[in-house]
Amino acid sequence: MEKIGVAVIGATGYVGQRFLTLLDKHPFFEVKTLVASERSQGKTYGEAMQGRWKLDSPMPAQYSDMRIKSSRDVKDFCKDIDMAFCAVDMKKEDIIFLEEAIAREEVVVVSNNSANRLTDDVPIVIPEINHGHFAVLEAQKKRLGTKKGFIVAKPNCSVQSFVPALFPLLDYGLDSIMVSTYQAVSGAGKTLEEWPEMLGNVIPNISGEEEKTENEPLKILGSVADGKIVNLSGTKISSQCARVAVQEGHLANVWVKFRQKPSRDEILKRWAECVPLPQELKLPLAPQPFLHYFEEIDRPQSRLDAGQEKGMGITLGRLQEDGIFDFSFTCLSANTIRGAAGGAILTAELLYKLGYINQDE
Ligand SMILES: NC(=O)c1ccc[n+]([C@@H]2O[C@H](COP(=O)([O-])OP(=O)(O)OC[C@H]3O[C@@H](n4cnc5c(N)ncnc54)[C@H](OP(=O)(O)O)[C@@H]3O)[C@@H](O)[C@H]2O)c1
Known part of the structure; x- marks a missing residue:
């Protein structure tokens, strides 16, 4: 089988490094092109990454001699590829221009x-939850004037820890949700070593994060109508997002009030029996199971559990009745894997399996 040629844009960054590691020997995709800023243009990946490789696993050897292209040369770097994974630190309007x-x-x-996440015809996809939103891509292609090219976004990294737990409970009616997140330093593209003022510290604000945590779930849990995605209505979300001295793993404490309150056993049953399409199709990066509930009262923990299912699993725990809301529980996912590169690759695997990549209309 000929593999789909892909580019990683932002290949030198933290998420870019995760992409290259997860795409090493991938059964569907082959990295043909590395792209970053003009600072890295023309260097080999090995040269550009001297002293900058941040992951515990070593840099896969096949990337070291590849020459990095500039994101300004779109026509050139798109020549040999059918798909691009994009994770760059640029201004919003420049990213929209680049992705389009x-x-x-x-x-x-x-x-x-x-x-692009809040663009009406750009789906924000958690492949286990809302692949039905791919239906909006026809409208997006019409807007962009393309036959095969389109943009799909992956949600904010903290959203991926708790929306998977809410999704199987949707038909009990989600009335109000309160979320408090504890987010790792890798979410800011950093290691603890290069951010010493984080040690022993909690920073009670991450710029723009609360807005994303409150808005993106409503789009993910919404539906497609008239060529756009319509948000889930009637659900209120309030959040507080803090940066904590953890290397990997965004943890979220969640409180939920339902319109029809389920029992604790019903919630646990819904979570245990949730086997979405990527799991049914046994896609290479699909965690088995999608949701893992810990009975131990002190789990999930970032250090012990963020690596569940190679960082693609969502771990849950501490489901208990609440005196103000109906229930509270804790969720965790690996922010640079499930919350970033791994989540994007799983989305691409599903797009590929469903015939959206390299197919004429
Ligand atoms: N870290 C996470 O957990 C996480 C999770 C979800 C989403 N994200 C998102 O992913 C993106 C990257 O995050 P990160 O943590 O990987 O950041 P990072 O480590 O700071 O890396 C930034 C990357 O952007 C590239 N870049 C900067 N300006 C560019 C330009 N003009 N053209 C092309 N490339 C350019 C850099 O290339 P040079 O080396 O050449 O400067 C580098 O490869 C951000 O949008 C972030 O919000 C991050």
């Missing part, structure tokens, strides 16, 4: 960036 320019080269863009 890539799609217009008839390349599928799977984006880690927030810039």
Whole structure:
């Protein structure tokens, strides 16, 4: 089988490093092109990454001699590829311009960036939850004037820890949700070593994060109508997001009030029996199971459990009745894997299996 040629844009960044590691020997995709800023342009990946590789696992050897291209040369870097994974630190309007320019080269863009997430015809996808939103891509292609190129976004990294737990409970009616997140330093592209003022510290604000935590779930749990995605209505979400001295793993404490309150056993049963499409299709990065509930009262923990299912699993625990809301519980996911590169690759695997990549209309 000929593999789909892909580019990683932002290949030198923290998420880019995760992409390259997870795409090493991938059964569907082959990395043909590495792209970053003009600072890295023309260097080999090995040269550009001297002293910058942040992951515990070593850099896969096949990337070291590849020359990095500039994100300014869209036509050139789109030549040999059908799909681009994009994770860049750029201004919102520049990212929108870049991602649309890539799609217009008839390349599928799977984006880690927030810039396009609230565009009406760009789905924010958690593949286990809302692959039905791919239906909006026809309208997006019409807007962009493309046949094969389109943009799909992956949600904010903290959203991926708790929306999977809410999804199986949707038909009990989600009335009000309160979320408090404890987010790792890798979410800011950093290690603890290079952020010493984080040690022994909690920072009670992450710029723009609460807005994303409150808005993106409503779009993910919404539906497609008239060529756009319509948010879930009647559900209120309030959040507080803090940065904590953890290397990997965003943890969320969640309180939920339902319109029809389920029992604790019913919730546990819904979580245990949740086997969505990527799991049914046994996609390479699909965690088995999707949701793992810990009976131990002190789990999930970032250090012990963020690596569940190679960082793709969602771990849950501490489901208990609440005196103000109906229930509270704790959720955890690996932010740079499930919450970033791994979540994007799983979305791409599903797009590929469903015939959305490299297919003429
Ligand atoms: N870290 C996470 O857990 C996480 C999770 C979900 C989403 N995200 C999102 O993913 C994106 C990248 O995050 P990160 O943590 O990987 O950041 P990072 O480590 O700071 O890396 C930033 C990357 O952007 C590239 N870049 C900067 N300006 C560019 C330009 N003009 N053209 C092309 N590339 C450019 C950099 O290339 P140079 O080396 O050449 O400067 C580098 O590869 C952000 O949008 C972030 O919000 C991150």
